Amino acid sequence: MEGLSAVELEGVSVGYDSFPVLEGVSMAVPHPSVAVVMGPNGSGKTTLLRTLLGLLRPMEGRVRVLGLDPSEDRIEVRRMVGYVPQRESISAEIPLRVMDVVLMGRLARRRPPRRVTPEDVEAAERALEEVGLPDLGDAVFNELSGGQRQRVLLARALASDPKLLLLDEPLSATDAASRDVIAGTIARKRGEGVSSIIVTHDVNPLAEVTDYLALLSGGRLVAFGRVAEVLTPPNLSTVYGGRVRIFREGGLCFAIVGDRHG
């Protein structure tokens, strides 16, 4: 996979019922690397992920995921991609065991009957170890803390040995320990040749692992590139409005976005 882009978009416009949510987005994320997609609510971040998964077909432009067209080569693309959805889309009513949730990452890719093999259990246990939850296989998913649930969902994505991770708000409702584990796992997987595209409101907890940053606003790509080039007051003001402050520490950039009151 040397020289290949993890994802590549050329003039991509995507919409629902011909109403565009993303317009003319072009960017290429080298493989393997970690790219963060930031932007306010409604800027098209989740739509971008759904397009990369092949769940939405572009109205215009060209999309490639690890060299394949996700709309045409849907099965091949999904075999190589691990996905972590927003936690709000997951039912809080079903008392599924953690092990069953992680196994879903492997079994859902197959045709029925989806029988569990010893290799499946081994891979699921390995994935739980990777996110620091080796003893929670028998726990009930909905009884875990927010951070533990996100780690289990990351383990589910890892259980199928993906080449690319797509993560939608993986740090929402997490504690500091879980944020560290998630960021550390993403960095370690990059070392093993796995790219990550992460949609988030806050890049700061991922500052140490982020290679590329994309800023979206109103469905348009405002800036894309190395973090230090993109994380600038003018770019952030364009996206978020209000006052923005950037801190640089040990070669890393952190942003504080918001209005000053009083």
Add this chain to the structure above:
Amino acid sequence: MLDQVARAALAAAMVSVSSAFVGPGVVYRGLSFMVSGVAHAALAGAALAMLASTLTPLSLDPAVGAVAAGIAVAALVSWAGGGEGRAEEMETAVGVTFAGAMSLAVLTFYVIPSERIPEVWGYLLGDILLLSPLDLIVLSLTTAACAVGSAAFYREFLYVTFDPEGAEAHGMRPRVYQWVHLSLTALAVAGMTKAVGAIMVYALVVAPAAAAARLSRGVKGTILLTFALAALASAAGMLVGFWADVSPSAAAGLAASLMYVASVRAAGGRG
């Protein structure tokens, strides 16, 4: 009499099996009202079958109309919920279907022979002691279809209910499995309606599952406990029915409702 009791006991056992496979699914989906919607649509389907038999040379059994109407409701509800299975949209579709089906049933009363109208109302209250051999065959077939389908697609139904977006991202087709799941649910409920009635079927399907979901920490445990509670309520209903000469369905419905209240108390009112 013994034959009648044996038939009722067999029907009660099959109702309990159907409840175990159907109840937890609708409770987990937040779609318990669908049970009532399908049961009342089954009533309308039975009335329409009688109407067709009255107006045309066709001789349709009401039970066939009931099952067909149940499947139609499942298709409509599944379509309204979209691929994500939006419970709010589905509940609205159920409510509209409920009202529409009852309106349709009442309108058929102006056309079908008056001596057949009590037969339609029989679907509202049910009577497990008055099941015909054909009713028992329909109940057996719907129970078997529901049990086999639910066992065969156990993981699929779990995944699309737990995380429809994740399931689709992993390559599954949530809309298809959702439709199959709701169709099996509708099939089972329509099959049960003649035995326990459109009103009481809600108590016998939803109350044991809701109680079991409160008391059990796993999916399989919830299914087994739902079966046990539904069987207990059915047995209690039949015993009280014989002893006090009252409707066994009503007694079973009341027993199931009391079990739910007890489970809320036992679980300390947690949701």
